[in-house]
Amino acid sequence: MKYLSTRGQVPEVSFSTAVEHGLAPDGGLYLPVDLPDLSVHLEEWEGLDYADLCEAFFALFATDIDKEELHAIVSRSYNKFDDPEIAPIVRLDDTCHVLELFHGPTLAFKDFALQLLGNFYEAQINRTGKPISVLGATSGDTGAAAIHGLLGKKGVTTFILYPDGRISPLQERQMTCTGADNVFPLAIEGSFDDAQTAMKTVFQDRVFAAEVGLSAVNSINLARILAQCVYYLYAYFRLSAEVREKTTFVVPTGNFGNVLAGWLVQQMGVPIHGFRVATNQNDILHRLFSTGTYRLDAVAPSVAPSMDIQVASNFERFLYYAVGRDCAKVREIMQTFKGTGEYVFDDFDGGTFSSSRTNDTEISAIIQQVYEDFGYTVDPHTACGFKRDAEVSHPELILATAHPAKFPDTIHQAISQEATHPSLQALKSRSLVKHHVESTPEAIKAFMRAHV
Protein backbone atom coordinates (compact mmCIF):
# COMPACT_ATOMS: atom_id res chain seq x y z
CA MET A 1 0.00 0.00 0.00
CA LYS A 2 1.29 3.46 -0.95
CA TYR A 3 0.33 6.83 0.49
CA LEU A 4 -0.34 10.13 -1.23
CA SER A 5 -0.59 13.70 0.01
CA THR A 6 -3.94 15.50 -0.10
CA ARG A 7 -2.11 18.37 -1.83
CA GLY A 8 -0.72 16.08 -4.52
CA GLN A 9 2.71 17.69 -4.85
CA VAL A 10 4.97 14.96 -3.47
CA PRO A 11 5.64 11.41 -4.66
CA GLU A 12 3.75 8.50 -3.11
CA VAL A 13 5.47 7.01 -0.07
CA SER A 14 5.43 3.81 1.98
CA PHE A 15 3.55 3.40 5.25
CA SER A 16 6.72 3.82 7.33
CA THR A 17 7.70 7.00 5.52
CA ALA A 18 4.21 8.47 5.94
CA VAL A 19 4.38 7.69 9.66
CA GLU A 20 7.87 9.12 9.93
CA HIS A 21 6.95 12.39 8.16
CA GLY A 22 3.63 12.98 9.89
CA LEU A 23 2.80 15.99 7.72
CA ALA A 24 3.63 15.60 4.01
CA PRO A 25 6.41 17.92 2.76
CA ASP A 26 3.92 19.86 0.58
CA GLY A 27 1.86 20.73 3.66
CA GLY A 28 -0.78 18.09 2.89
CA LEU A 29 -1.88 15.05 4.86
CA TYR A 30 -1.17 11.45 3.90
CA LEU A 31 -3.92 9.05 2.81
CA PRO A 32 -3.87 5.57 1.29
CA VAL A 33 -3.77 5.71 -2.51
CA ASP A 34 -6.71 3.30 -2.50
CA LEU A 35 -8.95 2.37 0.40
CA PRO A 36 -9.08 -1.40 0.83
CA ASP A 37 -12.46 -3.15 0.84
CA LEU A 38 -13.08 -4.41 4.38
CA SER A 39 -16.45 -5.99 3.64
CA VAL A 40 -14.67 -9.14 2.44
CA HIS A 41 -12.97 -9.53 5.85
CA LEU A 42 -15.94 -8.93 8.13
CA GLU A 43 -16.90 -12.56 8.59
CA GLU A 44 -13.35 -13.62 9.31
CA TRP A 45 -12.72 -10.73 11.76
CA GLU A 46 -15.98 -10.91 13.70
CA GLY A 47 -14.76 -12.72 16.86
CA LEU A 48 -11.23 -11.30 17.12
CA ASP A 49 -10.03 -9.70 20.32
CA TYR A 50 -8.86 -6.11 20.19
CA ALA A 51 -5.15 -6.64 19.53
CA ASP A 52 -5.77 -9.34 16.92
CA LEU A 53 -8.28 -7.15 15.11
CA CYS A 54 -5.79 -4.29 15.16
CA GLU A 55 -3.10 -6.50 13.71
CA ALA A 56 -5.36 -7.85 10.95
CA PHE A 57 -6.41 -4.30 10.04
CA PHE A 58 -2.86 -2.89 10.00
CA ALA A 59 -1.61 -5.81 7.90
CA LEU A 60 -3.57 -4.19 5.03
CA PHE A 61 -1.85 -0.83 5.49
CA ALA A 62 1.60 -1.37 7.01
CA THR A 63 2.67 -3.49 4.07
CA ASP A 64 6.33 -2.53 4.34
CA ILE A 65 6.60 -3.87 7.90
CA ASP A 66 7.06 -7.60 8.18
CA LYS A 67 4.34 -9.66 9.80
CA GLU A 68 6.28 -10.73 12.88
CA GLU A 69 7.41 -7.23 13.62
CA LEU A 70 3.86 -5.93 13.21
CA HIS A 71 2.62 -8.61 15.58
CA ALA A 72 5.22 -7.60 18.18
CA ILE A 73 4.38 -3.89 17.81
CA VAL A 74 0.63 -4.36 18.15
CA SER A 75 0.74 -6.87 20.97
CA ARG A 76 2.78 -4.47 23.11
CA SER A 77 0.43 -1.55 22.48
CA TYR A 78 -2.70 -2.55 24.38
CA ASN A 79 -1.21 -4.18 27.46
CA LYS A 80 -1.37 -1.03 29.59
CA PHE A 81 -5.17 -0.73 29.36
CA ASP A 82 -7.12 -1.38 32.53
CA ASP A 83 -10.08 -3.21 30.97
CA PRO A 84 -9.69 -6.62 29.31
CA GLU A 85 -12.10 -5.52 26.54
CA ILE A 86 -9.80 -2.51 25.81
CA ALA A 87 -12.82 -0.61 24.40
CA PRO A 88 -15.85 -1.90 26.33
CA ILE A 89 -19.41 -0.96 25.39
CA VAL A 90 -21.80 0.03 28.18
CA ARG A 91 -25.52 -0.19 27.46
CA LEU A 92 -27.53 2.59 29.09
CA ASP A 93 -30.84 1.84 27.38
CA ASP A 94 -32.22 0.54 24.07
CA THR A 95 -31.16 3.54 22.05
CA CYS A 96 -28.10 4.61 23.97
CA HIS A 97 -24.80 2.77 24.22
CA VAL A 98 -21.45 4.18 25.29
CA LEU A 99 -18.12 3.07 23.86
CA GLU A 100 -15.60 3.68 26.65
CA LEU A 101 -12.32 4.80 25.12
CA PHE A 102 -10.69 5.88 28.37
CA HIS A 103 -9.09 2.72 29.70
CA GLY A 104 -5.56 3.54 28.51
CA PRO A 105 -2.68 4.96 30.58
CA THR A 106 -3.74 8.63 30.29
CA LEU A 107 -7.49 7.97 30.44
CA ALA A 108 -8.42 9.44 27.05
CA PHE A 109 -9.06 7.90 23.63
CA LYS A 110 -5.77 9.24 22.32
CA ASP A 111 -3.94 6.40 24.06
CA PHE A 112 -5.30 4.01 21.41
CA ALA A 113 -3.23 5.67 18.74
CA LEU A 114 -0.26 6.91 20.72
CA GLN A 115 0.61 3.69 22.51
CA LEU A 116 0.79 2.12 19.06
CA LEU A 117 2.63 5.03 17.45
CA GLY A 118 5.31 4.92 20.18
CA ASN A 119 5.98 1.30 19.28
CA PHE A 120 6.08 2.06 15.53
CA TYR A 121 8.68 4.76 16.22
CA GLU A 122 10.73 2.45 18.39
CA ALA A 123 10.74 -0.27 15.72
CA GLN A 124 11.74 2.29 13.11
CA ILE A 125 14.65 3.62 15.21
CA ASN A 126 15.84 0.06 15.78
CA ARG A 127 15.72 -0.50 12.03
CA THR A 128 17.44 2.73 10.90
CA GLY A 129 19.59 3.59 13.92
CA LYS A 130 18.52 7.25 13.46
CA PRO A 131 17.19 9.10 16.54
CA ILE A 132 14.07 11.24 16.11
CA SER A 133 12.55 14.34 17.66
CA VAL A 134 8.84 14.33 18.09
CA LEU A 135 7.01 17.64 18.05
CA GLY A 136 3.34 17.95 18.86
CA ALA A 137 0.82 20.58 19.86
CA THR A 138 -1.89 19.67 22.30
CA SER A 139 -5.18 20.98 23.58
CA GLY A 140 -4.65 18.71 26.57
CA ASP A 141 -5.00 14.99 26.00
CA THR A 142 -2.75 14.46 22.98
CA GLY A 143 0.30 15.73 24.82
CA ALA A 144 -0.23 13.46 27.77
CA ALA A 145 -1.00 10.47 25.58
CA ALA A 146 2.01 11.19 23.33
CA ILE A 147 4.36 11.55 26.26
CA HIS A 148 3.16 8.29 27.76
CA GLY A 149 3.33 6.53 24.39
CA LEU A 150 6.95 7.64 23.97
CA LEU A 151 8.15 7.39 27.54
CA GLY A 152 11.21 5.21 27.81
CA LYS A 153 11.58 4.79 24.03
CA LYS A 154 15.27 4.94 23.19
CA GLY A 155 16.29 7.53 20.58
CA VAL A 156 13.16 9.68 20.93
CA THR A 157 13.13 13.22 22.32
CA THR A 158 9.61 14.57 22.77
CA PHE A 159 8.53 18.23 22.63
CA ILE A 160 4.90 19.07 23.31
CA LEU A 161 3.49 22.59 22.89
CA TYR A 162 0.42 23.49 24.91
CA PRO A 163 -1.49 26.70 25.69
CA ASP A 164 -0.41 27.74 29.18
CA GLY A 165 -3.31 27.88 31.63
CA ARG A 166 -5.82 26.56 29.11
CA ILE A 167 -5.61 22.86 29.84
CA SER A 168 -6.85 21.20 33.00
CA PRO A 169 -4.39 21.00 35.94
CA LEU A 170 -4.53 17.20 35.83
CA GLN A 171 -3.83 17.13 32.10
CA GLU A 172 -0.85 19.36 32.78
CA ARG A 173 0.36 17.06 35.55
CA GLN A 174 0.14 14.05 33.26
CA MET A 175 2.60 15.80 30.93
CA THR A 176 4.90 17.51 33.39
CA CYS A 177 5.26 14.98 36.22
CA THR A 178 6.79 12.10 34.28
CA GLY A 179 10.29 12.55 35.67
CA ALA A 180 11.61 11.63 32.18
CA ASP A 181 14.64 13.55 30.87
CA ASN A 182 13.78 13.15 27.18
CA VAL A 183 10.39 14.84 27.49
CA PHE A 184 9.90 18.62 27.20
CA PRO A 185 6.45 20.10 27.84
CA LEU A 186 6.51 23.64 26.37
CA ALA A 187 3.95 26.08 27.76
CA ILE A 188 3.15 28.89 25.28
CA GLU A 189 1.09 32.08 25.54
CA GLY A 190 -2.01 31.86 23.35
CA SER A 191 -4.52 29.27 22.20
CA PHE A 192 -4.16 25.74 20.89
CA ASP A 193 -4.56 27.07 17.35
CA ASP A 194 -1.55 29.39 17.91
CA ALA A 195 0.48 26.39 19.05
CA GLN A 196 -0.66 24.33 16.09
CA THR A 197 0.09 27.11 13.59
CA ALA A 198 3.61 27.58 14.96
CA MET A 199 4.16 23.84 14.88
CA LYS A 200 3.07 23.57 11.25
CA THR A 201 5.55 26.29 10.28
CA VAL A 202 8.37 24.44 12.05
CA PHE A 203 7.49 21.33 10.03
CA GLN A 204 7.71 23.27 6.77
CA ASP A 205 11.37 24.09 7.45
CA ARG A 206 12.81 21.04 5.75
CA VAL A 207 16.41 21.78 6.66
CA PHE A 208 15.52 21.94 10.32
CA ALA A 209 13.31 18.85 10.02
CA ALA A 210 16.21 16.84 8.61
CA GLU A 211 18.63 18.24 11.18
CA VAL A 212 16.65 17.01 14.20
CA GLY A 213 14.85 14.04 12.62
CA LEU A 214 11.50 15.73 13.08
CA SER A 215 8.32 13.71 13.38
CA ALA A 216 4.74 14.57 14.30
CA VAL A 217 2.39 12.95 16.77
CA ASN A 218 -0.58 15.21 16.18
CA SER A 219 -3.72 13.75 14.75
CA ILE A 220 -2.29 14.60 11.33
CA ASN A 221 -0.16 11.45 11.63
CA LEU A 222 -1.68 8.74 9.46
CA ALA A 223 -0.89 5.97 11.96
CA ARG A 224 -3.09 7.69 14.51
CA ILE A 225 -6.06 7.80 12.17
CA LEU A 226 -5.62 4.15 11.25
CA ALA A 227 -5.24 3.12 14.90
CA GLN A 228 -8.54 4.85 15.64
CA CYS A 229 -10.26 3.00 12.81
CA VAL A 230 -9.84 -0.19 14.81
CA TYR A 231 -12.22 0.69 17.65
CA TYR A 232 -14.97 1.60 15.19
CA LEU A 233 -14.64 -1.85 13.67
CA TYR A 234 -14.44 -3.45 17.09
CA ALA A 235 -17.55 -1.60 18.28
CA TYR A 236 -19.40 -2.53 15.11
CA PHE A 237 -18.73 -6.19 15.87
CA ARG A 238 -19.69 -5.83 19.54
CA LEU A 239 -23.11 -4.30 18.79
CA SER A 240 -25.86 -6.86 18.39
CA ALA A 241 -26.61 -7.92 14.82
CA GLU A 242 -30.04 -6.20 14.87
CA VAL A 243 -28.71 -2.76 15.75
CA ARG A 244 -25.21 -2.55 14.32
CA GLU A 245 -26.31 -1.27 10.91
CA LYS A 246 -28.87 1.13 12.39
CA THR A 247 -26.60 2.75 14.94
CA THR A 248 -25.29 6.28 14.59
CA PHE A 249 -21.81 6.73 16.04
CA VAL A 250 -21.70 9.97 18.01
CA VAL A 251 -18.26 11.51 18.29
CA PRO A 252 -17.22 14.41 20.54
CA THR A 253 -15.13 16.33 18.01
CA GLY A 254 -12.38 18.94 17.89
CA ASN A 255 -9.73 18.30 15.27
CA PHE A 256 -11.92 15.86 13.31
CA GLY A 257 -9.38 13.04 13.74
CA ASN A 258 -11.53 10.67 15.71
CA VAL A 259 -14.68 10.87 13.61
CA LEU A 260 -12.68 10.84 10.37
CA ALA A 261 -11.36 7.39 11.32
CA GLY A 262 -14.93 6.12 11.68
CA TRP A 263 -15.92 7.65 8.39
CA LEU A 264 -12.98 5.97 6.64
CA VAL A 265 -14.08 2.60 8.03
CA GLN A 266 -17.50 3.25 6.52
CA GLN A 267 -15.89 4.24 3.20
CA MET A 268 -13.99 0.93 3.30
CA GLY A 269 -17.28 -0.94 3.11
CA VAL A 270 -18.32 -1.43 6.74
CA PRO A 271 -22.05 -0.61 6.82
CA ILE A 272 -22.07 1.96 9.63
CA HIS A 273 -25.30 3.95 9.53
CA GLY A 274 -23.82 7.41 10.09
CA PHE A 275 -21.99 9.81 12.35
CA ARG A 276 -22.93 12.75 14.51
CA VAL A 277 -20.16 15.30 14.95
CA ALA A 278 -20.71 16.61 18.48
CA THR A 279 -18.92 19.92 19.07
CA ASN A 280 -18.78 22.16 22.11
CA GLN A 281 -19.31 25.92 21.76
CA ASN A 282 -16.36 26.01 19.36
CA ASP A 283 -18.59 24.89 16.57
CA ILE A 284 -16.83 25.44 13.24
CA LEU A 285 -17.70 21.90 12.20
CA HIS A 286 -21.30 22.10 13.37
CA ARG A 287 -21.68 25.26 11.30
CA LEU A 288 -20.06 23.56 8.33
CA PHE A 289 -22.35 20.53 8.47
CA SER A 290 -25.44 22.63 9.03
CA THR A 291 -24.73 25.53 6.62
CA GLY A 292 -21.97 24.48 4.19
CA THR A 293 -19.74 27.37 5.25
CA TYR A 294 -16.38 26.63 6.85
CA ARG A 295 -15.57 29.83 8.72
CA LEU A 296 -12.94 30.51 11.34
CA ASP A 297 -14.04 32.07 14.60
CA ALA A 298 -12.15 32.97 17.78
CA VAL A 299 -11.61 30.08 20.17
CA ALA A 300 -13.78 30.44 23.28
CA PRO A 301 -12.30 28.35 26.13
CA SER A 302 -14.86 25.84 27.43
CA VAL A 303 -15.20 23.13 30.08
CA ALA A 304 -14.37 20.58 27.36
CA PRO A 305 -10.91 21.99 26.56
CA SER A 306 -9.71 19.18 24.28
CA MET A 307 -12.33 20.31 21.80
CA ASP A 308 -11.47 24.04 21.99
CA ILE A 309 -10.35 24.06 18.39
CA GLN A 310 -11.40 26.02 15.34
CA VAL A 311 -9.01 24.84 12.65
CA ALA A 312 -9.86 21.15 12.37
CA SER A 313 -6.67 19.80 10.72
CA ASN A 314 -8.11 16.46 9.71
CA PHE A 315 -10.95 18.09 7.84
CA GLU A 316 -8.54 18.28 4.89
CA ARG A 317 -8.61 14.49 4.61
CA PHE A 318 -12.40 14.46 4.33
CA LEU A 319 -12.20 17.36 1.91
CA TYR A 320 -9.94 15.38 -0.41
CA TYR A 321 -12.68 12.80 -0.89
CA ALA A 322 -15.49 15.38 -0.84
CA VAL A 323 -14.00 17.20 -3.88
CA GLY A 324 -13.58 13.94 -5.79
CA ARG A 325 -9.86 13.44 -4.97
CA ASP A 326 -8.93 16.61 -6.79
CA CYS A 327 -5.69 17.78 -5.12
CA ALA A 328 -5.65 21.10 -7.00
CA LYS A 329 -9.10 21.83 -5.60
CA VAL A 330 -7.92 20.90 -2.08
CA ARG A 331 -4.98 23.31 -2.46
CA GLU A 332 -7.28 26.07 -3.68
CA ILE A 333 -9.75 25.60 -0.81
CA MET A 334 -7.02 25.44 1.86
CA GLN A 335 -5.34 28.50 0.34
CA THR A 336 -8.58 30.47 0.38
CA PHE A 337 -9.32 29.37 3.92
CA LYS A 338 -5.83 30.31 5.08
CA GLY A 339 -6.05 33.71 3.40
CA THR A 340 -9.60 34.72 4.31
CA GLY A 341 -10.56 32.44 7.21
CA GLU A 342 -13.56 31.21 5.26
CA TYR A 343 -14.66 28.88 2.52
CA VAL A 344 -18.21 28.66 1.24
CA PHE A 345 -19.09 25.37 -0.43
CA ASP A 346 -21.85 25.57 -3.02
CA ASP A 347 -24.07 22.53 -2.57
CA PHE A 348 -22.08 21.03 0.31
CA ASP A 349 -22.90 17.36 0.82
CA GLY A 350 -22.26 16.07 4.35
CA GLY A 351 -23.36 12.56 3.36
CA THR A 352 -24.08 10.48 6.47
CA PHE A 353 -22.74 13.16 8.83
CA SER A 354 -25.01 15.11 11.13
CA SER A 355 -23.85 17.51 13.83
CA SER A 356 -24.68 19.12 17.15
CA ARG A 357 -23.31 21.89 19.38
CA THR A 358 -23.31 21.96 23.17
CA ASN A 359 -22.43 24.99 25.30
CA ASP A 360 -20.96 24.92 28.82
CA THR A 361 -24.30 25.32 30.60
CA GLU A 362 -25.74 22.43 28.63
CA ILE A 363 -22.69 20.27 29.32
CA SER A 364 -23.21 20.69 33.04
CA ALA A 365 -26.94 19.96 32.76
CA ILE A 366 -26.22 16.84 30.69
CA ILE A 367 -23.69 15.49 33.20
CA GLN A 368 -26.38 15.88 35.84
CA GLN A 369 -29.13 14.34 33.73
CA VAL A 370 -27.12 11.31 32.65
CA TYR A 371 -26.13 10.72 36.26
CA GLU A 372 -29.77 10.92 37.39
CA ASP A 373 -31.13 8.76 34.57
CA PHE A 374 -28.48 6.05 34.49
CA GLY A 375 -26.20 6.49 37.52
CA TYR A 376 -23.40 6.94 34.97
CA THR A 377 -20.82 9.74 35.09
CA VAL A 378 -19.69 11.29 31.80
CA ASP A 379 -16.76 13.67 31.33
CA PRO A 380 -17.51 17.11 29.79
CA HIS A 381 -16.37 16.05 26.28
CA THR A 382 -18.48 12.92 26.26
CA ALA A 383 -21.40 14.99 27.57
CA CYS A 384 -21.53 16.80 24.21
CA GLY A 385 -22.42 13.46 22.63
CA PHE A 386 -25.49 13.23 24.85
CA LYS A 387 -27.08 16.32 23.37
CA ARG A 388 -29.78 14.37 21.61
CA ASP A 389 -32.82 15.50 19.69
CA ALA A 390 -35.95 15.26 21.82
CA GLU A 391 -37.08 12.10 20.05
CA VAL A 392 -34.17 9.87 19.15
CA SER A 393 -35.76 6.76 17.77
CA HIS A 394 -32.70 5.12 16.24
CA PRO A 395 -29.88 3.72 18.36
CA GLU A 396 -26.81 5.78 19.09
CA LEU A 397 -23.36 4.70 20.23
CA ILE A 398 -21.70 7.59 22.02
CA LEU A 399 -17.92 7.56 22.12
CA ALA A 400 -16.70 8.37 25.64
CA THR A 401 -13.44 10.12 24.88
CA ALA A 402 -12.11 10.74 28.42
CA HIS A 403 -12.51 9.45 31.95
CA PRO A 404 -14.53 11.85 34.13
CA ALA A 405 -11.75 11.89 36.75
CA LYS A 406 -9.66 14.06 34.39
CA PHE A 407 -12.16 16.90 34.95
CA PRO A 408 -13.07 16.67 38.64
CA ASP A 409 -14.11 20.33 39.07
CA THR A 410 -16.70 20.26 36.29
CA ILE A 411 -18.03 16.93 37.54
CA HIS A 412 -18.21 18.20 41.11
CA GLN A 413 -20.07 21.33 40.08
CA ALA A 414 -22.61 19.30 38.14
CA ILE A 415 -23.33 16.37 40.46
CA SER A 416 -21.49 17.08 43.75
CA GLN A 417 -19.52 13.86 43.35
CA GLU A 418 -15.77 13.36 43.53
CA ALA A 419 -14.55 11.78 40.30
CA THR A 420 -11.23 10.06 40.96
CA HIS A 421 -8.87 7.52 39.45
CA PRO A 422 -5.84 5.95 41.15
CA SER A 423 -3.39 6.93 38.39
CA LEU A 424 -4.35 10.59 38.79
CA GLN A 425 -4.15 10.53 42.57
CA ALA A 426 -0.56 9.35 42.31
CA LEU A 427 0.41 12.39 40.19
CA LYS A 428 -0.47 14.92 42.85
CA SER A 429 2.61 14.22 44.95
CA ARG A 430 5.13 14.48 42.07
CA SER A 431 7.03 17.61 41.06
CA LEU A 432 6.10 19.47 37.89
CA VAL A 433 8.64 20.41 35.17
CA LYS A 434 7.64 22.70 32.29
CA HIS A 435 9.35 25.22 30.00
CA HIS A 436 7.99 28.58 28.85
CA VAL A 437 8.59 29.27 25.15
CA GLU A 438 7.24 31.98 22.82
CA SER A 439 4.80 30.58 20.27
CA THR A 440 7.00 31.57 17.30
CA PRO A 441 8.61 28.98 15.02
CA GLU A 442 12.05 30.53 15.72
CA ALA A 443 11.75 30.25 19.49
CA ILE A 444 10.52 26.66 19.23
CA LYS A 445 13.34 25.66 16.89
CA ALA A 446 15.94 27.27 19.11
CA PHE A 447 14.64 25.41 22.15
CA MET A 448 14.61 22.11 20.28
CA ARG A 449 18.15 22.58 18.90
CA ALA A 450 19.38 23.22 22.42
CA HIS A 451 17.76 20.06 23.79
CA VAL A 452 18.07 17.25 21.23
Ligand SMILES: *Cc1c(COP(=O)(O)O)cnc(C)c1O
Ligand atom coordinates in the same frame (compact mmCIF):
# COMPACT_ATOMS: atom_id res chain seq x y z
C1 LIG B 1 -8.82 15.08 21.53
C2 LIG B 1 -10.11 14.93 22.22
C3 LIG B 1 -11.32 15.14 21.56
C4 LIG B 1 -11.38 15.63 20.12
O1 LIG B 1 -10.93 14.63 19.22
P1 LIG B 1 -10.57 15.04 17.71
O2 LIG B 1 -9.92 13.86 17.12
O3 LIG B 1 -9.63 16.21 17.82
O4 LIG B 1 -11.84 15.40 17.03
C5 LIG B 1 -12.50 14.92 22.25
N1 LIG B 1 -12.48 14.53 23.55
C6 LIG B 1 -11.34 14.32 24.21
C7 LIG B 1 -11.40 13.91 25.64
C8 LIG B 1 -10.11 14.50 23.58
O5 LIG B 1 -8.98 14.28 24.26
